[in-house]
Amino acid sequence: MKLGFDGKVALVTGAGSGIGAAVSRQLAEEGAEVVVADIDADAAQTVAAEIRSQGGRARHHVADVADAGAVEGLVKSVVETCGGLHLAVNNAGTDGVRKATADYPLDDWHRLLNVNLNGVFYCMKYEIAAMVETGGGAIVNMSSILGSVGLPTASAYTAAKHGVVGLTKVAALEYARMGVRINAVGPGWIETPLLSEHLEIASTRRMLALQPMARRGTPEEVAALVCFLLSEQASFISGSYHLVDGAYTAH
Known part of the structure; x- marks a missing residue:
């Protein structure tokens, strides 16, 4: 299926590794000019250079969402450099300490919410305005399976990802008639650096043991859905939340 991103400009945050990097590569393969944004300058530059080496169009940008x-x-x-903004993937995120709710440190709570929830709001605020000016566009916000279920000792992360789903629904309603489609994707247990950092935590191991497909997903499997939702193949899909979790939340 040809997704038809020729002539489109795409912005991907948290694109220096994992899902963001996979999304950036697939967008470029489908013809988009991709802005690879990450707080890690070297990581963003590496992904952008890799895309260019494969014949794609990409540039990198350093930003803290x-x-x-x-x-x-x-x-x-x-907008100034590329001539507009048509597609955006708000993927940047971080994980927090693992503590029960009553023991969760306030500084860690605020830090995680600032990145994972406020960051998505900031991105949408400015992306939507840019898209409306040029007649519309499509946005995918990266939530998680924890946008619909909970995980003990992950209160901040779970709250933020539930919030991303809510923001997505509200914004989709507000801008549907202005040509901007907005959806959320909820990855499950995906092979990313973020998951690898927490494989020794007992609750994470227990959750992985419940995975019906008996394996973790890949960033490319998530990217395939993200790119579909950004494409005109999904022209009547907006305001929805799509899981990529190998049936995990079907329990």
Whole structure:
């Protein structure tokens, strides 16, 4: 299936590794000019260079999505440099400490919510405005299976990912008649650096043992759904939340 991103400009945050990098590669393979954004300058530059080496169009940008001013500057730079913004994937995120709710440190709570929830809001705020100016576009926000279920000792992460789903639904309603489609994707246990950091935590091991497919997913499997939702093949899909979890949440 040809997704038809020729002539489109795409912005992907958290694109220096994992799902964001896989999405960036697939968008470029389908013809989009991709802005690879990450807080890690070297990682962003590496992914952008890899895309160019394969014949794609990509540039990198350093941005901290928890900083509203930085996000505004990022979107402004994309529009000025690339001539517009048509597609966006708000993927940047972080994990927090693993503590029961009553023991969760306040500083860690605020840090995680600033990146995983406020960061998505900041991105949408400026991306939507840019897309409306040029007649529309499509956005995918990266939630998680923890946007619909819970995980003990992950109260901040779970709250943020539930919030991303809510933001997605509200914004989709608000901008449907302005040509902007907005959806959320909820990856399950995917082979990414973020998951690898927590494989020794007992609750994570227990959750993985419940995986019906008896394996973890790949970033490319998530990217395939993200790119479909961004494409005109999904032109009547907006305001929805799509799981990529190997039947995990079907329990």
